[in-house]
Amino acid sequence: MTAETVPGGDGHAGASRGRRPRHLDLDALIDDRATRVVVCCGSGGVGKTTTAAALALRAAGRGRRVVVLTIDPAKRLAQSMGLEELDNEPRVVPGVDPGAGGELQAMMLDMRRTFDEMVLGHTTPDRAQAIFDNPFYQTISSSFSGTQEYMAMEKLGQLAATGRWDLIVVDTPPSRSALDFLDAPQRLSSFLDGRMIRLLSAPARAGGSALRKLVGSTFNLFAKAVSTILGGQVLADASAFVQAFDTLFGGFQERANATYQLLRAPGTAFVVVAAPEPDALREASYFVERLGTERMPLAGMVLNRTHPVHATLSGARAREGAEALEAARGDATTAAVLRLHADRVETAERERRVLARFTRAHPAVPIVDVPAMATDVHDLDGLRAIGELLRS
Amino acid sequence: MSNQRQSGGVGLFDEAGVERWPDALAGARLHVVTGKGGTGKSTLAAALALALAAGGGRTLLVEVEGRQGIAQLFDTPPLPYAEQRIAVAPDGGEVRGLAVDAEEALLEYLEMFYNLGLAGRTLRRMGAVEFATTLAPGLRDVLLTGKVKECVGRTVGDDRRGRGPRQPLYDAVVVDAPPTGRVVKFLDVTKAMGTLARTGPIRTQSEGVVALLHSPQTVVHVVSQLEDLPVQETLDTVDELAEANLPPGAIMVNRVRPARLPVTDRVDEGGLRAGLEAAGLFLKDDEVGGLLTEVDEHTERLAVESGVRSRLDAAGMPQIELPELADGVDLGGLYELAELLREQGVRHDR
Known part of the structure; x- marks a missing residue:
């Protein structure tokens, strides 16, 4: 995993409803001498x-x-x-x-x-x-x-x-x-x-x-x-x-x-x-x-x-693409990559739903996610x- | 549920040909479930209670850490200190739930041997009962396991009015036990008894607990995940259980994600782009790059998984595998997990 990965980047496919929580700036916290x-x-x-x-x-x-x-x-x-x-x-x-x-x-x-x-x-x-x-x-x-x-x-x-x-x-x-x-x-x-x-x-x-x-x-x-x-x-x-x-x-x-x-x-x-x-x-x-x-x-x-997902392609489109390739006996590797992406979108969406319950109760709490x-x-x-x- | 599993279920035997749920496990009556924190121990204990009750049985799911985890999983109001029906098992059967509490268990004992009457509640409010349970290390654990043993051993008459030859009330009791770090101490009642009086009611009961825990009626399952730390803790716990002479059950590998791409398949950008276009997907460079990053992470994960899998295999225990549920674990998810357990042979032989 590269250190440059941006956690919770903006490009999430299928973003859930509701306001995005504030970002927790830990560098500001530890840099503050107070x-x-x-x-x-x-x-x-x-x-x-x-x-x-x-x-x-x-x-x-x-x-x-x-x-x-x-x-x-x-x-x-x-x-x-x-x-x-x-x-x-x-x-x-x-x-x-x-x-x-x-x-x-x-x-x-x-x-x-x-x-x-x-x-x-x-x-x-x-x-x-x-x-x-x-x-x-x-x-x-x-x-x-x-x-x-x-x-x-x-x-x-x-x-x-x-x-x-x-x-x-x-x-x-x-x-x-x-x-x-x-x-x-x-x-x-x-x-x-x-x-x-x-x-x-x-x-x-x-x-x-x-x-x-x-x-x-x-x-x-x-x-x-x-x-x-x-x-x-x-x-x-x-x-x-x-x-x-x-x-x-x-x-x-x-x-x-x-x-x-x-x-x-x-x-x-x-x-x-x-x-x-x-x-x-x-x-x-x-x-x-x-x-x-x-x-x-x-x-x-x-x-x-x-x-987090790394491409904005929606889970549904990825799945459709995989199905199309599989039906046409197209490139199996690409189909697998698309399935993999669809899995990730699903996981990310589940995580968002779970997090949304927290943020609805505590909208003011800043959050940083760590992949x-x-x-x-x-x-x-x-x-x-x-x-x-x-x-x- | 849109969850995709690996080629439709994993079967009754694992890749090494080991039966996932051998007869010894199907015959056990006390199933203790432990696991590293965060691996899904409570969820799998609940799914196991459902699977073992399936087909007309009755099981009891017990929690011992005062978290009201059962109520949360089954979406019921908090459980009192009493066994309550919490779910109907697949194909008939029922699961009851019990949240054991050391202080209530102590009061229950005292009631049996000394008539405290209503004062018991007052003593509890004053903190005297809690104080008494903390005086001797291990007393709490002895009280909790004592209650579990009582449930395993309880019998009822087999006709509708509770008369006739007596049968066990529960086919099996499933305990959502403390996590890996504390479970052996929790179950090592012999050691805990060292601090208690040499005679007396709790002593007598504890000897029965020791006999039950070290008998073929009991099995201890360890919930794991295909990652470094959970596997390390699983193996450590398996060793500790063996040292304490506690009977091993299955390793329940949770949240197994599908292997979409064999490690040997190299994905190159040109080939992927061509494949995507064939599927009607014309993506920007950074999108394709993102997909490739996901492939790299997947490959890295598979390498870790294959390493930890071989370490788990070396433990020589039966293994159950459960997938990550796409929708997370709700009541429907529990039934889905129970169904997956049954597909792998999980049952109680009555």
């Missing part, structure tokens, strides 16, 4: 990480000092940026053109290590060790469903605090739903604040009289049932953990709030990534609405893996090619 943080979000499997990496590389080539925080990148994508292992520290990406004065560093999030560092940063080494040794900490720092999102936010906060870069590009965890990224920190917080565990481990003493009246002895029964299922040890560990964590909690909460504020601050831009599939666009729609509610700034949407590539990115040139496709 842009400090770009968050790439979207549902799993839409090419979020690749988009984040390509955008970061392009920004570095255009003179920004950039760090890109990736979450669980595909192996070859990681290798293409020289990331061989998970080490939780940004590393310089070799091979970036320094001509414009920019630079690129990249890192993969290690959520366990980020959590450890966060604990160490808020307490004495002894107490930190007691927390690390608790089996429940191991559960929560490695497999609790919101931890990855929480730690991605924490890492973003840390990177921003250093002031070492003038642009931070963040990939978001491969959640089942794009909204998890915004909700998970809150979930983890309510988990850690200790109210529930106190109720479960000593329901008689916690909760206040109103609560006790409300649920009566049911809570005792519930606590007993949960303890039967989980085993007393799990509850005891959880309880010990929450107690040890109590002194840290305020600090954690503060950090999470600060990062949340950073996401709303001027200089932050969200880029929603989607593919021309109903599920991905439905998620994108939810996310756009949610960002609106949270007053978080949306730059626009990157629509990955589109299949599908035959192969996956496996080196910096591949990322540069995607960066070219992302430009206006």
Whole structure:
């Protein structure tokens, strides 16, 4: 695929009705020095990480000092940026053109290590060790469903605090739903604040009289049932953990709030990534609405893996031509080329219909489409090619 | 539907002569469907539930990730935590749907063994139930798979009033499982149980789940697409499933596009222009150039596809192939996919 391919060119055959969405100008976004943080979000499997990496590389080539925080990148994508292992520290990406004065560093999030560092940063080494040794900490720092999102936010906060870069590009965890990224920190917080565990481990003493009246002895029964299922040890560990964590909690909460504020601050831009599939666009729609509610700034949407047509010949005429050739036993290769074109027109029209549902609901969201590539990115040139496709 | 398929269907055997849906799959009662995000896993799980119910059967389609994907696919209101009829299968038969929810499943357990009464709802509103399901890693998965097992094992009397010899309620249960990255953890109930109490109701049930998942009654299908990453994830998952001793099903290759031009056919501009004119199409230079670009991209894609196909073949699993639907997947598309599955031998032997 050549980098010169014009995504979503004007010549589409059988263009669907309705207004064409505004074009998302990502070069303008990354060239604007006021842009400090770009968050790439979207549902799993839409090419979020690749988009984040390509955008970061392009920004570095255009003179920004950039760090890109990736979450669980595909192996070859990681290798293409020289990331061989998970080490939780940004590393310089070799091979970036320094001509414009920019630079690129990249890192993969290690959520366990980020959590450890966060604990160490808020307490004495002894107490930190007691927390690390608790089996429940191991559960929560490695497999609790919101931890990855929480730690991605924490890492973003840390990177921003250093002031070492003038642009931070963040990939978001491969959640089942794009909204998890915004909700998970809150979930983890309510988990850690200790109210529930106190109720479960000593329901008689916690909760206040109103609560006790409300649920009566049911809570005792519930606590007993949960303890039967989980085993007393799990509850005891959880309880010990929450107690040890109590002194840290305020600090954690503060950090999470600060990062949340950073996401709303001027200089932050969200880029929603989607593919021309109903599920991905439905998620994108939810996310756009949610960002609106949270007053978080949306730059626009990157629509990955589109299949634009390269000739304006209509699908119907191509099919008729193929049929005519086949009937007359004419040139089979030309007939095949015409069928191929008719397939592409059909695909492009389907993608347009799916996209039209999104644009009708969100007509003001600027969009850039990135045509599908035959192969996956496996080196910096591949990322540069995607960066070219992302430009206006 | 104007979709063109490769020479009218792909038949009961693949190119290597491997049966696409061998008897072992037709005899299974629990079909777990996974796949990389974006490959069409939920769609194919739904089409499979339709195909297995065809001809007078009854299947249950279960989703476990709280997305209400079934309701969206079948264009019904969101499903409650109860099995509901969602579609009529081809040639008679029905598909029911269930959106399993770990918190509801936990409450259901507690109800069975402790009488919580109405307070269960209050506990849920307070977040206590959610909290309890997150205390131990794996408890959620144990609850979800436990519910699935209960559905597989449920029986009813075989006469109209529910009396007489008992028969399974569902011929087959199809689970729209978590995507490839998480599916083995989801199914590896033995590991998850390590964190739970040594005795108790959930423990007992989990042992039954383990037995079912590792029996010939269960098969795990992986949905793939003829591209690098989905194929890589498919092969990784096949290995992981084997390591966890979970029974493999079929690889369901989705969105296969027709090969219009064999790679060996060279297209030159002069020949193409002459051919187009013979067809009555007099195109400008850039139009012809555009068609040639499309040919180049097609050739590039075929090269990638042939590479990943041979890697898939090496996995030695039965393969099902489904085309990209021109109109996208709506309810009609689901039936079309179900029909294509049946043409490849997909059935449930009752």
